[in-house]
Amino acid sequence: MSPLNSRLVRVTFAGPELDGLVVREPGASIRLLLPPRDASELVIPIWRGNEFLLPDDVKPTIRTFTPSLMEATSRQLKLDVVLHGNGVASEWAANARVGDSAAVSGPGRGYTITTNASDYLIGGDESAIPAIRQLLVAMPTSIPTRVCIEVTSLDVRVDLVHADHVSVDWLASTPGAPPGTALADAAIAAPIAPDTRVWIAGEAAAVQRVRRHLFAEREFPRTQATIRGYWKHGRAGTAD
Numbered sequence: 709m710s711p712l713n714s715r716l717v718r719v720t721f722a723g724p725e726l727d728g729l730v731v732r733e734p735g736a737s738i739r740l741l742l743p744p745r746d747a748s749e750l751v752i753p754i755w756r757g758n759e760f761l762l763p764d765d766v767k768p769t770i771r772t773f774t775p776s777l778m779e780a781t782s783r784q785l786k787l788d789v790v791l792h793g794n795g796v797a798s799e800w801a802a803n804a805r806v807g808d809s810a811a812v813s814g815p816g817r818g819y820t821i822t823t824n825a826s827d828y829l830i831g832g833d834e835s836a837i838p839a840i841r842q843l844l845v846a847m848p849t850s851i852p853t854r855v856c857i858e859v860t861s862l863d864v865r866v867d868l869v870h871a872d873h874v875s876v877d878w879l880a881s882t883p884g885a886p887p888g889t890a891l892a893d894a895a896i897a898a899p900i901a902p903d904t905r906v907w908i909a910g911e912a913a914a915v916q917r918v919r920r921h922l923f924a925e926r927e928f929p930r931t932q933a934t935i936r937g938y939w940k941h942g943r944a945g946t947a948d
């Protein structure tokens with residue numbers, strides 16, 4: 709585990725077990741099985757007819773993260789995890805030591821960039837920074853790309869792509885407002901052309917507000933937007 713700043717840590721998994729894990733598309737996902745909060749040992753769940761459960765019938769702790777892009781033989785998987793202070797995965801990542809184990813499954817599909825888009829609007833919160841970084845690396849230089857990222861503090865800004873076709877607005881969370889308010893406000897106010905493509909991920913209720921605005925109020929085509937709840941305020945587990 710290595711800290712990237714006060715809110716993000718990078719956890720590196722290594723070993724021959726990762727042989728064959730291939731992640732080709734930006735913004736893909738993997739599922740991470742972690743030991744329960746009070747245990748250090750990983751227990752692999754078993755199939756109980758309609759769901760995987762631990763031997764004591766407890767649901768396993770599984771969370772979703774964005775894998776670094778991987779070759780079939782790289783045998784190293786890096787995840788950037790938000791230290792939000794209050795979740796099993798966040799606490800596990802903050803305290804991870806060399807030799808700790810977790811199980812990984814996936815990858816889940818990532819995002820295909822539309823090369824004939826007039827421009828891109830990309831938005832997210834801290835949990836979407838790993839995916840946004842990958843999208844920006846993959847974005848053709850011919851496509852103007854506007855990025856809005858909400859962070860709990862401007863100290864959490866990270867280095868993204870430096871390129872003329874990319875402009876990045878870092879937004880500090882609005883004090884006292886629900887998480888994602890600044891991001892949703894910025895996305896709703898952003899200019900959107902008929903051939904714009906939109907990719908947004910963050911807190912579920914905030915991105916739902918953007919969905920409603922784009923699809924119901926602006927009648928923006930659903931096929932041109934990917935909007936995902938990555939977590940839900942006040943609820944453990946992944947939102948989608």
Ligand SMILES: Cc1cc2nc3c(=O)[nH]c(=O)nc-3n(C[C@H](O)[C@H](O)[C@H](O)COP(=O)(O)OP(=O)(O)OC[C@H]3O[C@@H](n4cnc5c(N)ncnc54)[C@H](O)[C@@H]3O)c2cc1C
Nearest residue numbers: 773774790792795796797798835939940941942943944945
């Ligand atoms: C496709 C996909 C990719 C994702 N990629 C990443 C990634 O690369 N890095 C990453 O950090 N997260 C990522 N997430 C989000 C991550 O899965 C959730 O944040 C998850 O809930 C974290 O688990 P936890 O055990 O730390 O917290 P949980 O036990 O799930 O939640 C405990 C409490 O913390 C709150 N909480 C959860 N996440 C956050 C947060 N980010 N900020 C503030 N409060 C929070 C919850 O509302 C709840 O009240 C991704 C989600 C999806 C669907």
